[in-house]
Amino acid sequence: MEFFRKAVKNFRYYLFLLxxxxxxxxxxxxWLTIHNDFFQFDLDGNQIRTRSGCLCKFGEKYYWYxxxxxxxxxxxxxSTDLLHWTNHGNMLTATRGTNxxxxxxNDSTKKYVMVLKWETPGxxxxxxxxxxxxxxxxxxxxxxxxxxxGANTGDMSVFKDDDGKAYYCFEPWDNGKTSQVLTLMxxxxxxxxxxxxxxxxxxxEAECIMKNHGLYYFMTSGMMGIDPTETRxxxxxxxxxxxxxxxxxxxxxxxxxxxxxxxxxxxxxRFKGTEDTVQMYCGDRWKRLSSARNGDYVWLxxxxxxxxxxxxxxxxxxxxxxDRGVWRVIEDKRNLALNKTATASSTNGTNVANNVTSPSTxxxxxxxxWVSETSDPQWIMVDLGSPMPVNRVILKWDSSYAxxxxxxxxNDASGPWTDVFSTTKAGARSVTDxxxxxxxxxxxxxxxxxxxxxANGYSLFDFLVLNDSITPSLVSNxxxxxxxxxxxxxxxxxxxxxxxxxxxxxxxxMDYRGKVAAVLVNGFKQAGYYETVLPGTLAPGMYVIRMxxxxxxxTRLQVRL
Numbered sequence: 001m002e003f004f005r006k007a008v009k010n011f012r013y014y015l016f017l018l019x020x021x022x023x024x025x026x027x028x029x030x031w032l033t034i035h036n037d038f039f040q041f042d043l044d045g046n047q048i049r050t051r052s053g054c055l056c057k058f059g060e061k062y063y064w065y066x067x068x069x070x071x072x073x074x075x076x077x078x079s080t081d082l083l084h085w086t087n088h089g090n091m092l093t094a095t096r097g098t099n100x101x102x103x104x105x106n107d108s109t110k111k112y113v114m115v116l117k118w119e120t121p122g123x124x125x126x127x128x129x130x131x132x133x134x135x136x137x138x139x140x141x142x143x144x145x146x147x148x149x150g151a152n153t154g155d156m157s158v159f160k161d162d163d164g165k166a167y168y169c170f171e172p173w174d175n176g177k178t179s180q181v182l183t184l185m186x187x188x189x190x191x192x193x194x195x196x197x198x199x200x201x202x203x204x205e206a207e208c209i210m211k212n213h214g215l216y217y218f219m220t221s222g223m224m225g226i227d228p229t230e231t232r233x234x235x236x237x238x239x240x241x242x243x244x245x246x247x248x249x250x251x252x253x254x255x256x257x258x259x260x261x262x263x264x265x266x267x268x269x270r271f272k273g274t275e276d277t278v279q280m281y282c283g284d285r286w287k288r289l290s291s292a293r294n295g296d297y298v299w300l301x302x303x304x305x306x307x308x309x310x311x312x313x314x315x316x317x318x319x320x321x322x323d324r325g326v327w328r329v330i331e332d333k334r335n336l337a338l339n340k341t342a343t344a345s346s347t348n349g350t351n352v353a354n355n356v357t358s359p360s361t362x363x364x365x366x367x368x369x370w371v372s373e374t375s376d377p378q379w380i381m382v383d384l385g386s387p388m389p390v391n392r393v394i395l396k397w398d399s400s401y402a403x404x405x406x407x408x409x410x411n412d413a414s415g416p417w418t419d420v421f422s423t424t425k426a427g428a429r430s431v432t433d434x435x436x437x438x439x440x441x442x443x444x445x446x447x448x449x450x451x452x453x454x455a456n457g458y459s460l461f462d463f464l465v466l467n468d469s470i471t472p473s474l475v476s477n478x479x480x481x482x483x484x485x486x487x488x489x490x491x492x493x494x495x496x497x498x499x500x501x502x503x504x505x506x507x508x509x510m511d512y513r514g515k516v517a518a519v520l521v522n523g524f525k526q527a528g529y530y531e532t533v534l535p536g537t538l539a540p541g542m543y544v545i546r547m548x549x550x551x552x553x554x555t556r557l558q559v560r561l
Contacts, residue, residue: 031319031468032082033330034280034299035431037292037365038396042077042087045403045425049075050297051284052099054157055269058112058136063103065114071097074114076137083433091138092131094118100206102158102267103136104166106189112136113189115158115168118145126173128153130190143190148172149181157267158185159209161239168192169207169218178202180220182209182243197243199234204247210268212279215308218243221264226286228259233310251311253500261314262289263298273325278302280320281312292365294429301327313500317394330464331530332359332523336390337382337444337465343413344380346373348457353380356463359524365461369398372448372457381445382463387411389440392466393421395432398459402426404450407434409441417445428452438469488547488555493534495545499525503549509534510544517543534561 040048053066053075064077064085074092077085092098092114101116111132118129129145147153148170156170166185171178180199183192197218206221216236222229232247255261263283271278279302285295301318303311317330332338337357344353351371360368372378384390393407404424408417420436444465448458488507489496499505507521520532538561545557 030323031321031328033317033319033433034082034315035394035396035433036295036298036300036314036316038295038431039427039429040085040295040297041425041427041430042085043425044087045427046087047427048077048085048087048296050077051286052101052266054102054267055282056103056105056136058105061136063136065091065101065103067099067101071099071119074098074101074116074140078137088137091133092140092142096120098129100155100157102156104158104160104189105136107164109188110134111188112140114140115156115189117153117156120145120152122152126152126154128156128168128170148183148192149195150174154178155205155207157208158189159211161211165239167196167209167239169209171205171207178205178223180204180207180218182218182239196240197236199243199245201247204232206265208265208267210279210302211270212277212302212304212308216243217268217310219265219268219310220247221260224264226264226284228257228262228285228287228289229264230258231260231265231281231283231310231312235308248309251305251309253311253313255314257289259289261298261300261312262287262293266297268302269299271320271322271325273321273323276325278320278322278325278327329530330394330466332525334466334470335464336384336388336467337463340385341383342370342380342463343383344370344372345378346375346457347371348373351459356380356460357382360462365396369459369461371398371400371459374451374455374457376451377447377449378458379445379447380458380460380463381413381443382465383413384442384444384465387440387442389438389467389469390444390465391438392435392468393432393444394462394464394466395446395460396462396464397426397428397430397432398461399428400451400453400456400459401428401430402446402448402450402458402460403452405446405448407432407436408445408447409439410443410445411441413443417447424450426452435468438467488545488557490534490545490557490559493536493561494531495520495534496531497521497547499530499549506548507532508546509538510546512542520545534559 049068050064050066056063061078072094073090076088076091079085096119098116104113114131116129117126127145128148131140131142133140151172151174154171159167166189168183182197183195186193203223204220205223208219210217217233219233231250234244236243263285266284267282269280281300281302283298320327340357342353342357348371353370355368356370406419407421410417421434487498505525508516509518511517547554
């Protein structure tokens with residue numbers, strides 16, 4: 001009997017462990033990573049072409065649609081992580097040209113409906129076209145193209161609301177006159193049912209709709225062809241109004257050109273999670289005002305002020321958890337290679353190996369990189385200082401890149417080396433971001449066997465090593481609204497601070513005698529929201545917390561401990 005009781009007790013204990021383990025597995029976050037300022041490539045090593053397109057999620061996959069450079073083929077790529085894209089080829093061919101394409105899934109007809117501009121002969125040349133498919137990867141069959149309320153159409157997009165209704169927003173081209181129009185589509189998303197709203201603005205284009213916590217935003221860009229332009233918007237509490245009539249500009253701290261970070265607004269994608277909703281601004285970068293800002297597309301998290309104004313800060317590297325609806329910046333503290341010693345098989349001039357482990361952003365990328373001699377093979381290695389768990393490496397390549405290379409680990413600088421990743425299909429100005437099974441290692445290296453540009457050596461901007469088992473700080477819209485009232489906030493010995501544009505940031509603590517008692521932050525920070533904590537070694541009393549960005553003292557805060 002005693003044996004039986006012990007067996008039952010042990011069974012319950014192990015059952016409890018299994019339940020806990022199962023629960024932790026189910027709730028484990030799946031982060032999606034976005035890298036800006038670099039070109040994106042598909043799994044075949046070809047540059048992604050999705051001009052004037054859209055991002056959709058059907059089932060467990062994300063589908064990225066658009067058009068090629070000639071604007072005749074409608075392209076489609078799919079991914080589960082927004083990093084590794086499978087090219088599904090051409091969905092639909094237009095003999096003259098198309099762009100501004102959207103795809104919706106109709107729950108009633110079980111059809112995928114493509115809506116797009118369709119070029120036709122004539123001075124104002126575009127109709128609204130409809131094509132359908134049984135599959136998100138096509139092929140799509142064109143049903144028709146036609147005028148819209150008797151006029152040609154300029155830029156356009158569609159929006160599917162939470163109730164399943166879809167809306168067509170566009171600018172009619174009527175004898176050289178334009179305006180902005182919002183229209184309800186029919187239940188099957190094929191035709192148009194009725195006009196909802198018209199704005200008589202002749203100088204706006206690139207329309208799209210965003211909905212955030214019940215408030216609708218009709219976003220547009222200036223009518224400047226493919227030049228980057230400031231994004232502005234109208235709002236309404238309901239899709240059928242009343243809509244505001246005065247355009248409001250987005251807030252983009254640090255965007256000195258006021259051109260939406262060198263883009264034209266294309267669409268907004270929503271990650272609606274259990275905790276909050278992350279809205280992602282997606283802009284086409286047709287022209288690049290800065291040589292350091294490469295990449296055809298820019299994806300950035302949108303935040304909101306207390307009065308629902310749209311704020312778009314710039315982040316080169318950030319992540320979103322779509323299930324929870326929260327996001328985070330890839331902060332410097334997550335990079336285990338930061339300021340660690342790097343060595344290489346060869347170097348070229350001042351482009352030494354240690355450049356790849358210095359804290360750099362797009363603002364100084366062009367001046368901090370490693371370049372090797374012009375021969376194969378070549379390698380660059382980071383010494384983490386001691387063996388530690390790692391499971392992810394991020395490499396940011398210059399135009400002289402490694403086409404074929406391996407990522408290897410070892411606990412000895414001379415080897416033997418274990419491969420954790422290899423490829424033969426890398427690309428120029430691209431990002432290699434690979435996750436692998438956690439290994440404990442001291443040395444991590446890139447071993448290149450074939451250069452993509454044989455006229456030059458290997459050239460690498462950044463070499464990041466991470467352990468994603470370590471949980472960094474999170475950012476949600478609710479958190480942002482709590483801390484965005486002030487640039488510097490302190491509650492319960494925890495400090496939140498806002499960086500409006502990329503700068504060296506210093507936060508220190510000064511005691512009542514004017515002596516610096518602690519330095520909390522001292523290094524380069526990208527624009528964003530951050531947190532830190534006061535050290536527990538501070539004695540009770542009054543203190544002043546000071547924050548400096550660049551050469552400018554931004555704010556100070558008095559606290560009592």
